[in-house]
Amino acid sequence: MIRISGLSHRIGKSAILHDISADLPKGKLTALIGPNGAGKSTLLRLIGRLEPLQSGSVTLDGADLSRTPTDQLALRMAVLGQQTAIASRLRLRELVGFGRWPHHKGRPRPRDLEVVNQALAAFSLDDLADRFIDEISGGQAQRAYLAMTVAQETDWLLLDEPLNNLDMAHARSLMARLGELVRVGGKSVVTVIHEVNYAAAWADHVVAMKQGRIVAQGSPYEVLTSETLSMLYDTPVGVGSHRGRPLVLHHV
Amino acid sequence: MRLLPAAMLVLAGLSVASLTIGAASVSILEATRDPWAALVLMESRLPRTLAVILTGAALAVAGVVLQALVRNRFVGPETTGTAESATLGLLAVTILFPASPLWVKMVAASLAAMLGTALFVAVIRRLPMREVMLVPIAGLVLSGVIGAIATFIGWQTDLLQYVNGWLMSGEFSGVLAGRYELLWVAAVAAGLAWFAADRFAILGLGDSVATGLGLSPGAVMRLGLAVVAVVTAMVITTVGLIPFVGLVVPNIVARIMGDNLRASIPVVAVFGAVLLLTCDLIGRLIRFPYEIPVGTILGVVGAVIFLWLLYRRPAHG
Structure with a gap:
């Protein structure tokens, strides 16, 4: 509570x-x-x-x-704020991967990669995983952020x-x-x-x-x-x- | 990841060229037998080549860290008041404690550079987020103001020569063994940036994202400012202000491989070294055996690259 x-x-x-x-x-x-x-x-x-x-x-x-x-x-707890335009150029897989940072602090284990793949799949981002976030639509970027938040588990x-x-x-x-x-x-x-x-x-x-x-x-x-x-x-x-x-x- | 080996191969080739080119006509292949050739190689050619590589790599890494901290691609350590603040710190310590040892001067320069860059960050936080171009303009104005203060104090205290030596465009012709080793400190600072690369990449996504992932944005910011300040301070005191490397190289690398700094910082470092060594070689060859300062060559080459980057930037966001 x-x-x-x-x-x-x-x-x-x-x-x-x-x-x-x-x-x-x-x-x-x-x-x-x-x-x-x-x-x-x-x-x-x-x-x-x-x-x-x-x-x-x-x-x-x-x-x-x-x-x-x-x-x-x-x-x-994982927090997703309202997204403003960001200047970062990350691949979706890398962005969602940062959701695992609190768990691995820079040393991802197989389990972390597995969770990232699950999160990408859950928000139907598999096909976009290697695209840069500044090259996709606003809705797709929003889903990527949600996947990152969920990946934080x-x-x-x-x-x-x-x-x-x-x-x-x-x-x-x-x-x-x-x-x-x-x-x-x-x-x-x-x-x-x-x-x-x-x-x-x-x-x-x-x-x-x-x-x-x-x-x-x-x-x-x-x-x-x-x-x-x-x-x-x-x-x-x-x-x-x-x-x-x-x-x-x-x-x- | 074939980019990194390829760039390192180019750097190796340039390094060999740098070792063989110089006003003294000696063959470095003879260095094992000819004591004169060995002297030239160990005291001049090798230190110079290392100095250029260390400077290029460290400045490029400082640039990519700075750009992540302020979330703007149009800034480099030479356009944010960092170099001018370091000069001011050096000047202060030279006037107040003229007898202080070198390390005290370096610490003073680094601290002043850090304060100046922190001031820049505080200024741009007050600018409207969407006005991307106000950030570099604010940096240029701040650089101008701090540089003017340094020049005024230098003029008043008859130390203008030093100020000009630090802030005029840099060159490597004075590099000898024993006179470039501070650059290793800059390289260590850049190495530290690689160690903390994920933290800078996450901070680049915004303070909220960083906090949500359990980072303290303030602590990451201080670490980043320290890296940028130390690199800039060491470079300007050793070889003078080197423009464009910290601005252009991170842009080129981000365009190719994005902002995952853990992967991109090594590439940024090697690209920075390649760019600076290329420009230094051009400067040494263009009116051989005389030299044109690398800063001048970079001014031309860097401006062309930057314009190219600006014009081929696709219209996103």
């Missing part, structure tokens, strides 16, 4: 997060939803120790984040808008893969999701944020209601049902 208590964060003079406390369940797929600027990414980056904590604390399965060495945390995966740049087919297959990692692999996934229907269809637990505060959390059926979503996004949103899951009708 990730336990967040009393977390506040400021960037310059503007407060991004106000006194956030929440528990993110282990062995579940948790979706962070909310309008732009709600603080979802900041919260994820703080949990992933990509930004230093200003106040409050985060514990990961009981271990205090600020007191655990960063290289040990890298064996327990950690109990926890923190993903910031992993569906960015992915087409319909790859977006669905990513969510199915995350679901499988949770249900079959026993992993825990926390992901920021922009399109609420992916949360509705795949998440076990939903945390809704607005203006730096958590406004609702619980199962998809508890959180993804017409009332909560209309308040969350300041716009009327209807909610239907499809195959026993909420279906959010925000586009009509």
Whole structure:
């Protein structure tokens, strides 16, 4: 379980997060939803120790984040931030291979290469493995980063808008893969999701944020209601049902 | 991986040429019998050849490390204020502690170079990420400012000769046994960079990726700055400023084999040595037996290579 208590964060003079406390369940797929600027990414980056904590604390399965060495945390959680354009010219195999760095520290063993090949296959990147990352499409690069994150083989995966740049087919297959990692692999996934229907269809637990505060959390059926979503996004949103899951009708 | 052996073969050929070419007309094949030939070989030709190879290799490696640290391909140790800062450090120690031993001066130069490069990194962190070309421009401005301060202090203290010796384009005609050995320190620093190659490659992917993989971006940055600073400081104090090697060679190698530094740093080093030794040989042959400084030759050759790189760069991102 990730336990967040009393977390506040400021960037310059503007407060991004106000006194956030929440528990993110282990062995579940948790979706962070909310309008732009709600603080979802900041919260994820703080949990992933990509930004230093200003106040409050985060514990990961009981271990205090600020007191655990960063290289040990890298064996327990993998973080995928939002990708900006990168200047590095790496082959996909090399990039995904860096996901194994926390395990081998520069001396890859046969097992590491095996995991890299599995990750490449899982994101259907086999054919692109020897291409340079600056020579493929944005969606393919996004899948390569996801493969790198999965290759890290950690109990926890923190993903910031992993569906960015992915087409319909790859977006669905990513969510199915995350679901499988949770249900079959026993992993825990926390992901920021922009399109609420992916949360509705795949998440076990939903945390809704607005203006730096958590406004609702619980199962998809508890959180993804017409009332909560209309308040969350300041716009009327209807909610239907499809195959026993909420279906959010925000586009009509 | 046939690139590395091929480049090493070329380097071996150039080294033999470098050992046989020089103003003194001696045959190095006679060195075992002719004491005069042996003297020329051991005291002049061999040190010079080694000095060029060490300088070329170390500068090219410093360039590739610097480019990974700042995530920009258009910078080299000579365009980021590193050399000028090293000069400032040397100048300070020469004025304040004139009697200090050589190693103190070298440490001062390296520390000053590291501070200057750290200042450059701090400046470019404040620039908008997408403005790729602002990074080299900021570096040139910073180099100019620090160089101007060094020149002013040099002028005020009658040490302008030294300043010019460090910052004018470098050349190897003064290299003799006993006067180039500091370059081995530069080579050791470059070797250290190879040891930590994965760390630099990961930092090149961004601070977030590096942190996520359990690295401390600050520590990797300091290690990289130390490598760049030590290499630059040793080179400018021994032979003067050598332009373009640290800028052009990493670009050529990245184009061919990418940024997996563990694999590419040895190739970068050999390419750097080949480029510098080629230019040094051209400088020695063009008006034989007189010499043209290698820095001048590099200015021409490097500019042509760099323009070629710029224009054939495909439009990505």
